[in-house]
Amino acid sequence: MVRISNGRSKASGSRRAERTRRAILQAAAAAFREHGYAGAGMREIAEKAELSPANLYYYFGGKDEILFYCQDHSLDRLLAAADEAAVSGEPPAAQIGRVIRAHLRCVLDELDGASAHLEVDALPAPLRRRVVAKRDRYERAVRALVAAGVDAGSFAGRDPILVTRAILGALNSTVRWFRPGGAVSAARLADEYADFLVRGLLA
Template sequence: MLRAAAATGLGGSPLANMVTDRQRNGRLKRRYLARRLEILRAAGREFRVRGFAETGMRDIAAAASLSPANLYNYFRGKHDILFFCQDNSLDRMIAALDKARRMRTSAAAKLRMVMASHLRCLLDEVEGSAAHLLTARLPPRQQRFLIAKRDRYEAGVRKLIAAGVRTGEFVPGDAALVVRAILGSLNWSVQWFKAEGPLTAAQVADGFADYLIRGLLAKPGVFRRNSWEREAVPITRESASVEQRKRSSAR
């Protein structure tokens, strides 16, 4: 009976213990990563207010509700936080780009998705991404790693635009120049965007997409019609609700 229990992984067998250890390690890793992201957001807020050079580890620890000693269990210094910030942001952007490229839709729709994800990552999801413009502050080895990943992302967006040119959806042009203009505009938004300002990150993304993608289209009128249709949906629903309330009151 004991042999049968061991063979099926029951009764505290090595197999059962191994599964339990893996689950425990998985939970610990997720908890550790979640805490690092919390610290990242706190550091991002401090970088925005104080500037990178003026922000110390004690400032970040206080913003993250940690003791300075505990903070060093997660990061060796603020340069490590800055590197994690940029590396994490690039991973999210590359994942969004890969997802958009697999979609069966127009090049303009794919580019809009990439731009929206890019800005959401910078302005919404990871507030510490505001520090992404400070790559020069990092040690050379970390700079080279991030630049290689950034170039891979840029090349992917360039291929997306080049595909739109080949199908005739976008006007012919220098795809590399277009990508740099688009990404430069998106990246600079972290310098002026305010979460408490009049526009949300989603509204900023829509505005950028409307202006920048329209200039690429071989037939801009199609893009305008699609924009109008998108904006008309909530108006139509609201009008229908008003009409329904009128009918109910008339009864």
């Protein structure tokens, strides 16, 4: 049984504790990258975070819980970007471009984004369901932006469900080959993907 802190976790209420939690999530992401999710234990994560294992367990009940919060935090960032775009008053193409760039910034983030998108299947079912539900919410938010652009006549009359899945599929696949410090920077990748995918939407 995986223990999940509820909204008011032991460590809540303190900004310092929240900073520690964020630092742990980033250290965990680094450990996952280095050892693989299966190979990284709480000991490796504690080492990376420069905490004692006991201290680490004070903040998180286990590795699954840490991965869950990595994913949950990433999805919160994605949802926030979609919500900001929706209220930006910008034209539909600019809104989608903004979401695409934010999505890639998040998943190509050296800190915790990539692990958040690669390892959903590693979560135990109850946690996976929560992540999948939030991922679905995000997909619906992006789809609503696409549909609004179609309705406004800015985008071609394609099926928003399919086009949104094509876009998200292209974006998420980057974590399988992108390497920080490689030939292509995350910024250039984001620009090229945004230009290409937004162009595909236009009427």
